[in-house]
Amino acid sequence: KLPGVIETRVGYTGGEVENATYRNHGNHAEGIEIIFDNEQTSYRNILEFFFQIHDPTTMLRQGNDQGTAYRSAIYYVDSSQQQMALRTIDDVNASGLWPGVVVTEVEPVSDFWQAEPEHQDYLENRPNGYTCHFPRPDWKL
Numbered sequence: 048k049l050p051g052v053i054e055t056r057v058g059y060t061g062g063e064v065e066n067a068t069y070r071n072h073g074n075h076a077e078g079i080e081i082i083f084d085n086e087q088t089s090y091r092n093i094l095e096f097f098f099q100i101h102d103p104t105t106m107l108r109q110g111n112d113q114g115t116a117y118r119s120a121i122y123y124v125d126s127s128q129q130q131m132a133l134r135t136i137d138d139v140n141a142s143g144l145w146p147g148v149v150v151t152e153v154e155p156v157s158d159f160w161q162a163e164p165e166h167q168d169y170l171e172n173r174p175n176g177y178t179c180h181f182p183r184p185d186w187k188l
Contacts, residue, residue: 049096051088056080058161061120061152067160077116080159090128094121094135099186103139104147119151129153135188144186 059067062075081093101109101119109117123129132153139149 049083049088049093051084051086052081052093053084054082056161057166058159059116060122060157060159061154062115062157065158065160069163069166072116072160074115075160076118076120077162078120078122078159090131091135094132095188096182097121098135098139098145098149098151098188099183102145103136103149103151104145106150119149121151121153122156123153124156129155138188142188144188 057077057079059072059075060078060080062073064071064073064075067073067075083090083093103119105119107113107115107118109119121132123132132151136149136151136153139145
């Protein structure tokens with residue numbers, strides 16, 4: 048857990064299917080909603096962590112998972128978050144920390160459909176479960 052993060056939940060967003068589920072999420076991305084205390088952490092810190100734990104340079108793919116559900120995307124709530132996301136992408140591209148150009152989508156937030164209970168806190172409940180997201184300690188922006 049990141050300091051300052053109060054709550055997270057995983058689900059589906061950025062698509063058109065109402066009441067999305069794992070079996071029927073249409074063109075939604077698998078996503079995470081993050082509630083944080085901006086006195087303890089910043090949106091920029093959360094973005095930097097996001098870019099550290101996944102490869103933002105692969106189109107429609109994360110690890111072995113492929114398709115639109117696995118696209119790299121940021122959904123912002125206001126113009127200040129949008130601008131911060133775009134500036135962070137510029138910084139990531141300029142850093143050379145990833146071998147390619149960032150393909151992360153930056154879009155306004157839309158409906159978020161919470162995933163089923165078995166998908167919440169997945170690695171806490173399955174410590175040996177599959178993941179392609181992990182902190183890279185030497186990765187500093």
